[in-house]
Amino acid sequence: MNEHTNNIVVRMAPSPTGNLHIGTARATLFNYLFAKKYGGKFILRSEDTDKERSKKEYEDNILAGLTWLGLTWDEFYRQSDRTEIYVSYVKKMLESGSAYISKEEPKEPGQRTEVVRFKNPNKKIAFDDLIRGTVEFDTTELGDFIIARSPEEPLYHLAVVVDDFEMKVTHVMRGEDHISNTPRQILIQEAIGAPRPVYAHLPLIFDAEHKKLSKRKHGAMVWIDTYKEEGYLPDALLNFFAFMGWNPGTEREIFTLPELVEAFTIERVQKGAAVFNIEKLKWFQKKHIELLPAEEQLKFIAKDFDMSEPVLDKEKIAWKQSTPEEARKNLETVLPMIDDEAMIMAYAEEAGKGNVLWPLRYALSGKEKSPDPFTLMKILGKEESAKRIQRALELL
RNA sequence: GGCCCUAUCGUCUAACGGUUAGGACGGAAGCUUCUCAAGCUUUAAAUCGGGGUUCGAUUCCCCGUAGGGUCACCA
Secondary structure: OOOOOOOOEEEEOOOOOOOOEHHHHHHHHHHHHHHHHOOOEEEEEEOOOOOOOOOHHHHHHHHHHHHHHOOOOOEEEEHHHOHHHHHHHHHHHHHHOOEEEEEOOOOOOOOOOEEEEEOOOOOEEEEEEOOOEEEEEEHHHHOOOEEEEEOOEEOHHHHHHHHHHHOOOOEEEEEHHHHHHHHHHHHHHHHHOOOOOEEEEEOOEEOOOOOEOOHHHHHHHHEHHHHHHOOOOHHHHHHHHHOOOEOOOOOOOOOOHHHHHHHOOHHHEOOOOEEOOHHHHHHHHHHHHHOOOHHHHHHHHHHHOOOOOOOOOHHHHOOOOOOHHHHHHHHHHHHHHOOOHHHHHHHHHHHOHHHHHHHHHHHHHOOOOOOOHHHHHHHHHHHHHHHHHHHHHHHO
């Protein structure tokens, strides 16, 4: 695997049956990293063959979320636009005998009395997985599985194989939950004469109970939107996702997206599932905020810390043993110096840091614990800062 | 249950036969005369079990065990 391996094509194929999911985003990241690292093409394909469950709004959400994350694609396709292609393959398979029409007894409303089944050759299939090595299956246990509801209504396995073939996909990187789908898809490939892509099944993301993350069980925590709304930076999320299942082989942990592309190698992807740890995400977020310009960082502080006008407690304005008179004197001295940190610090050095900085910080925040007074003043602005200091003075 | 995958600190992981088993998150402790939610320092914490192979196994093989995934006219 190197830059000279030509024409690498990968694809991410989400089904628009829900908003952008963490697992989808992470798998997309790995496909993106792989494509960019090796100079390949990254295709995004909306797998909406299920008309009942697929919705345009979900597709929009997935595309918007991926764009927000910075995971951009080179080509986009929608399976519902390609039905006639799948239909032509179903016809070919029916003619060649690799598929047949089967009479069925509908078990649920809406089910057909005739479906298209794949004629299973019942053989052993072994494929080489880039992450797991050789994986073997006996396809006998799969039976003659259904590949289309009717000759005009193709189902997932058929559509995937046809698309990967037509789109010349060379590497299929997807979650490990798809590993058992692989033998079916290889069987279809062989039936239509499609080459076998290289497979790479990514480790899953688990919850604290070591179960696959699901929308049903975990609700909002699986949606990318939730993290976006909470103010998480795309790069923090991406960095976090990358490190669940991959590491650069060094002790460096903070990477931007371009840096991840540079450092990425498929060989360092893990086999075992990773537990989603929100504390670690918060740490990545903190580190990525530190990468931002100073004024951008202030916005995050302002958002996380309650900056609304404080209700001051007279008793708390003066620091420790010092007197209200001292606090008053210090605040009056500092008031005209508001936008000059150096001057305030110089004064604080001689008057006693605590005696100056505590009343100042308390006057501004009204809290015993808060960011430092200079940060507060930058966020509040000169005018509001002066106003709050004045109010503290009135109490003394 | 069948099939498949996986197995190092609580968590994310490093060590590609030889290390005092390393780092990070979180935890604990301490330091830091403006506070701590910041910063710094220190610290506790792991190779699932049993057999092999080998001079030597976290590492290779086998068997267990445990966990997970998957078994739709969903994807």
